[in-house]
Amino acid sequence: MAPILAIDADALEFDPLWLVERLRDGHRNGIGTVERLLLEEPGAPNSLLTWAAWQPGAALGAKLAAVFPGNEARGAGPNIRSVVVLFDWQDGRPLAVITGESFTRAKTAADSALGADLLARPNAATLAVLGAGAQAETQIRYLLAVRPSIRRVMIWNRTTQKADALAAALSLPGIEIGAVEDAEAAVRSADIVSCVTASRDPVLRGSWLQPGTHVDLVGSFTPEMREADGEAMRRARLFVDTRRFAVGQCGEFTQAIAAGAIAPTDVVAELAELCAGAEGRRSADEITLFKNAGGGHLDLIVARAFHELASCID
Incomplete structure (x- = not known):
């Protein structure tokens, strides 16, 4: 039996557009069966997520992700640590074990970038990012890859020094990048707004959104977490990567539905349907919103891509 390939995702080099494609x-080939298990530490924000997926005739695998939101703030390393195991679809033998913090960051950013490519205006010029944690830099790079028309990036964070540090660390030719202290002003002038926080209270207000804005919500993955208020959900045309996880388990949807701001049927399409040709943005003035809720099928697609890339390198 061939040895199991140990892959360090942090050591792989590739064009973000390659992973988006x-x-x-x-998604065009079908996402198969997906399950999720969430364990939460009582009295603390820490959690363990298990994503499993099976694409018959293609692959099967699982990802374990330990989410400790306070790590970065106290200098204890990244907030998310993960390990992925990829199995052969024919006989179930393990093919690869993938580690490295960039795995989840790349998967998450590629998910949002694909949503933005399908929904944001082609001429989007200004990006506002709410949140300056570890995911933010990858999010910016992938969104810029699918919208090279962007020429200005504004970064807001509750702790201004983190926004300053991220802006200083990013050096992208021809693009103005800076930290801002006023989230409302940034959103009002943005063509794309990406929220990458672990907030339980909305950081994005629907009253700030201008016609034509595309909203990318990334951070929430429990009913208690919420980055956008009910007005943002009500005003936007709603899209998700997967209905099952976004509508049933993410606070933007669960809380807005409970308050009567939206209904589950307001979700127009999920990512697989958009990739298959479902109608996305209908006009330049329409507000679109994409909820990046995650899913084992996304991890499985990325794991297969990384396995093929690493096998070629070896």
Whole structure:
């Protein structure tokens, strides 16, 4: 039996657009069966997520992700640590074990970038990012990859020094990048707004959104977490990567539905349907919103891509 390939995702080099296209192809080929298990530490914000997916005739695998939101703030390393195991679809033998913090960051950013490519205006010029944690830099790079028309990036964070540090660390030719202290002003002038926080209270207000804005919500993955208020949900045309996880388990949807701001049927399409040709943005003035809720099928598509890339390198 061939040895199990140990892959360090942090050591892989590739164009972000390559991974976005792998996700697009993966959704066109069918996402198969997906399950999720969430364990939460009582009295603390820490959690363990298990994502499992099976694409018959293609692959099967699982990701374990330990989410400790306070790590970065106290200098204890990244907030998310993960390990992915990829199995052969024919006989179930393990093919690869993938580690490295960039795995989840790349998967998450590629998911949002594919959503933005399908929904944001082609001429989007200004990006506002709410949140300056570990995911934010990857999010910016992937969104810029699918919208090279962007020429200005504004970064807001509750702790201004983190926004300053991220802006200083990013050096992208021809693009103005800076930290801002006023989230409302940033959102009002943005064509794309990406929220990458672990907030339980909305950081994005619907009253701030201007016609034509595309909203990318990333941070929430429990009913208690929420980055956008009910007005943002009500005003936007709603899209998700997966209905099952976004509508049933993410606070933007669960809380807005409970308050009567939206209904589950207001979700127009999920990512696989958009990739298959479902109608996305209908006009330049329409507000679109994409909820990046995650899913084992996304991890599986990325794991297969990384396995093929690492196998070629070896």
